[in-house]
Amino acid sequence: MRRAMAVFVTRRIPAEGLRVLAEAGGCRVQQWDSEEPVPRPQLLAGVAGKQGLLCLLSDRIDREVLDAAGPSLKVISTMSVGFDHLALDEIKKRGIRVGYTPDVLTDATAELSVALLLATCRRLPEAIEQVKNGGWTTWKPLWMCGYGLSNSTVGIIGLGRIVPLTRLAEESDFVVVTCALTPDTQGMCNKDFFSRMKKTSVFINTSRGPVVNQEDLYDALVSGQIAAAGLDVTTPEPLPTDHPLLSLKNCVILPHVGSATYATRATMSVLAADNLLAGLRGERMPHELLL
Numbered sequence: 584m585r586r587a588m589a590v591f592v593t594r595r596i597p598a599e600g601l602r603v604l605a606e607a608g609g610c611r612v613q614q615w616d617s618e619e620p621v622p623r624p625q626l627l628a629g630v631a632g633k634q635g636l637l638c639l640l641s642d643r644i645d646r647e648v649l650d651a652a653g654p655s656l657k658v659i660s661t662m663s664v665g666f667d668h669l670a671l672d673e674i675k676k677r678g679i680r681v682g683y684t685p686d687v688l689t690d691a692t693a694e695l696s697v698a699l700l701l702a703t704c705r706r707l708p709e710a711i712e713q714v715k716n717g718g719w720t721t722w723k724p725l726w727m728c729g730y731g732l733s734n735s736t737v738g739i740i741g742l743g744r745i746v747p748l749t750r751l752a753e754e755s756d757f758v759v760v761t762c763a764l765t766p767d768t769q770g771m772c773n774k775d776f777f778s779r780m781k782k783t784s785v786f787i788n789t790s791r792g793p794v795v796n797q798e799d800l801y802d803a804l805v806s807g808q809i810a811a812a813g814l815d816v817t818t819p820e821p822l823p824t825d826h827p828l829l830s831l832k833n834c835v836i837l838p839h840v841g842s843a844t845y846a847t848r849a850t851m852s853v854l855a856a857d858n859l860l861a862g863l864r865g866e867r868m869p870h871e872l873l874l
Contacts, residue, residue, distance in 0.1 A: 590634065
């Protein structure tokens with residue numbers, strides 16, 4: 584970067600990522616220094632005239648934002664593996680490069696998926712509540728029984744050998760969704776899908792909320808069509824506290840914490856910063872989304 588490049592960072596991110604930007608030289612950083620998302624007016628004002636934008640998956644980067652940024656915007660770096668919050672057609676049209684952070688959060692998200700699966704199938708949140716509210720009276724042979732992983736079939740949507748979706752639903756004791764959100768996967772897990780699952784099956788989603796038709800999932804859980812569900816992602820996020828899914832004992836919902844380890848978030852922030860700087864320098868990004 585021969586002359587100072589102005590960048591806007593849309594949130595308070597781990598210090599490791601900010602340090603990379605601060606030590607780069609020739610980079611003027613403006614940041615929305617809050618744990619909460621930047622309000623729309625401040626986002627539009629913040630991107631104006633900037634060459635680079637470091638954003639999060641909760642920031643909707645659409646035509647309005649791109650227009651506010653103007654022709655100076657050359658690089659968008661998102662601190663996420665998903666990019667459905669980016670208006671890619673508009674971004675491509677304007678010749679803006681995009682960086683993202685795949686791979687570095689795989690282990691943390693995989694750990695969370697297993698934890699959520701076990702918590703759901705063994706009814707751990709419900710069991711903890713029983714301890715707190717006095718429901719635990721004595722040992723009972725059938726009380727708080729759930730489903731175990733041993734000798735079961737786990738079907739993972741988004742990993743491994745491709746099989747027909749209907750076969751995966753019919754044969755799996757546990758269905759884990761890890762695929763990307765695309766026009767083809769949006770609403771993929773719907774009434775027809777749940778109707779093909781076993782009544783003893785457990786459904787887990789750690790990908791993106793819109794992959795699931797939540798009304799159909801609610802009906803499947805209430806009717807006993809499937810045994811239980813565990814979600815780390817919902818539509819919308821955050822899920823309203825009066826949402827019907829939250830009233831169900833057989834539905835465990837987490838606040839999108841798949842990558843939430845200190846080490847993973849720090850690594851994500853550094854990669855997002857490295858992507859941004861490489862793009863501003865006209866160099867190859869560590870991870871560029873090819874449009």
